[in-house]
Amino acid sequence: MATHKMFFAGSGGQGILLMGQMVGSAAIHEDKESTFFPSYGPEMRGGTANCTVIVSDKTISSPVIFESDCVVAMTLPSMLKFEPTLKPGGVMFVNTSLIHQEPKRDDITVYKIPVSEMANELGNPRVANIIMLGAFVRVTNIVTQESMEQVIHEVFGESKAALLDLELKAFNLWKG
Amino acid sequence: MSKKVLMKGNEAFAEAAIRGGCRYYFGYPITPQNEIPEYMSRELPKRDGYFIQAESELAAVYMAYGAGAAGGKVFITSSSPGIALMQEGFSFMCSAEVPTVALTVSRCGPGIGGIQPGQADYFQATRGGGNGDYKVPVFAPSNLQEGVDLVYESMDLTDKWRNPVFIFADGLLGQMMEPVVLPEQQKFVEPHEIRALKPWALTGYGDDDTKRNTIISLRIQPEDLEKHVEKIFKKYEQMEKELVRVETTGIEDADVVIVAFGTMARITKEAVEILAEQGIKTGLIRPISLWPFPYQAFDKITSKTKVVISAELSMGQMIQDVKLGVNGRFPVRLLSRTGGVVPASLEIAERTKKILEEMGG
Numbered sequence: 442m443a444t445h446k447m448f449f450a451g452s453g454g455q456g457i458l459l460m461g462q463m464v465g466s467a468a469i470h471e472d473k474e475s476t477f478f479p480s481y482g483p484e485m486r487g488g489t490a491n492c493t494v495i496v497s498d499k500t501i502s503s504p505v506i507f508e509s510d511c512v513v514a515m516t517l518p519s520m521l522k523f524e525p526t527l528k529p530g531g532v533m534f535v536n537t538s539l540i541h542q543e544p545k546r547d548d549i550t551v552y553k554i555p556v557s558e559m560a561n562e563l564g565n566p567r568v569a570n571i572i573m574l575g576a577f578v579r580v581t582n583i584v585t586q587e588s589m590e591q592v593i594h595e596v597f598g599e600s601k602a603a604l605l606d607l608e609l610k611a612f613n614l615w616k617g
Numbered sequence: 618m619s620k621k622v623l624m625k626g627n628e629a630f631a632e633a634a635i636r637g638g639c640r641y642y643f644g645y646p647i648t649p650q651n652e653i654p655e656y657m658s659r660e661l662p663k664r665d666g667y668f669i670q671a672e673s674e675l676a677a678v679y680m681a682y683g684a685g686a687a688g689g690k691v692f693i694t695s696s697s698p699g700i701a702l703m704q705e706g707f708s709f710m711c712s713a714e715v716p717t718v719a720l721t722v723s724r725c726g727p728g729i730g731g732i733q734p735g736q737a738d739y740f741q742a743t744r745g746g747g748n749g750d751y752k753v754p755v756f757a758p759s760n761l762q763e764g765v766d767l768v769y770e771s772m773d774l775t776d777k778w779r780n781p782v783f784i785f786a787d788g789l790l791g792q793m794m795e796p797v798v799l800p801e802q803q804k805f806v807e808p809h810e811i812r813a814l815k816p817w818a819l820t821g822y823g824d825d826d827t828k829r830n831t832i833i834s835l836r837i838q839p840e841d842l843e844k845h846v847e848k849i850f851k852k853y854e855q856m857e858k859e860l861v862r863v864e865t866t867g868i869e870d871a872d873v874v875i876v877a878f879g880t881m882a883r884i885t886k887e888a889v890e891i892l893a894e895q896g897i898k899t900g901l902i903r904p905i906s907l908w909p910f911p912y913q914a915f916d917k918i919t920s921k922t923k924v925v926i927s928a929e930l931s932m933g934q935m936i937q938d939v940k941l942g943v944n945g946r947f948p949v950r951l952l953s954r955t956g957g958v959v960p961a962s963l964e965i966a967e968r969t970k971k972i973l974e975e976m977g978g
Contacts, residue, residue, distance in 0.1 A: 462623070462794060465623050465794055466623050469621055469622070469623045469796050474795075474796065475623065475794075475795065475796065476793060476794065476795045477623070477793060477794035477795070478789065478792065478793040478794075479792055479793075481648075481649060481732070481788075481792050482732065501795075502883050502884070502886035502887040502890075502962075503883055503884040503886070503887040503961070503962045504789065504793050504795070504883070505789075505884055505959050505960075505961050505962075506961065507961035507962070507963045507964070
């Protein structure tokens, strides 16, 4: 396995950092190495949020990256910011519910998914990130579906058990 | 051996302190280390420990002084401007030979500065801002496992040396997540056990005691004070022999040697790989102990090396120690970013190449 470098980006409150942490946790379940580094600042809900996640089968030296293999963009500003970091052949996931602009690059693969609308149809706009996470896992295989479902059970296990079924449904919603 | 868990740096440092036996934590909020007091306020009371949110960093450091003098195992943390306020306390604790482990999750300055990672507190940590002749061992982890291990070990080192021990992390290490294996829980020391373990501690009069301990940092007679300073400096001399920690890679046949610590070192490791792909052999000296500084590591640099680079997230502070280590044998150059800007490995590689070209090779 190679080293996978990715950005998860959107606005505060969309569960961006949670997506990144869940990918990191799933990687640990598979005995892989992983680093997660969030943008941190004085912003609260509504500000920009992004994180860098690296998954590798060897020791990761730098948690700071200058190019990426994968970008998950949940808002327009995050697509504009991170699309240029993709290596040729990279993969970008675009939340077309909120991004009505076409990506510029023609040397990458783009998955356009209206996750905010899909989440509304499921009855809870807050699961948009988990729908996107499902697409991310099934397309990239950087971590397996099984280990991510295990992480979902951990994250929504005790205090948030009422959400577990919804989260699993959201995770398995996008089939491509 | 327990299993790997994905943890945020700040929470991992806090947990390592508890597992190292810390029972007392005093703190005042400041970004980017806020997860530490948050974690301690949640965990310590559940685990037979004590958390106090102090009214200021100055209050926190003197709570540590008091609890340490009474024989408690103490951990305090802050970030750069907060550590500035604590400096007086470190000087007092060194003089009074009171243990405590202090950790900074450094950000960029000067002044209130910003909350992004910085290393411009190298002088603050290694030279200190307190008054008088004193020294504090400073360890700078460059990944979370190393940070966990150093915090854990320092909980013992501080007792062994009866001197504060300082951990230098930065905003990136505090905020990032990475897998760690947590060490096993040390037994908490009960108050009635302190007298036997720390006969110097302020445990009051015992049942059959006629004499109680005193801990002071005031010595009004010059001869007394001189004798005391010489005594603690004997300790520092011994620390210089026993506490030097350094990681070196590929310096024997290097074209260029980069010296970097903490976050900058781990990014530089990737730059070394990029340079290797271009046929440039780059050695790395990574000081883990910033004081005592690993000057001896520089003796291994061979005449094949054209330049030694100090790579820092500051305008150049460690470079003074690098020059002492190099001792005039090689040109020394600075590779720096500051203000909270963290360079990627590619930038470090390109700037290293440029410096090497300027050296004529």
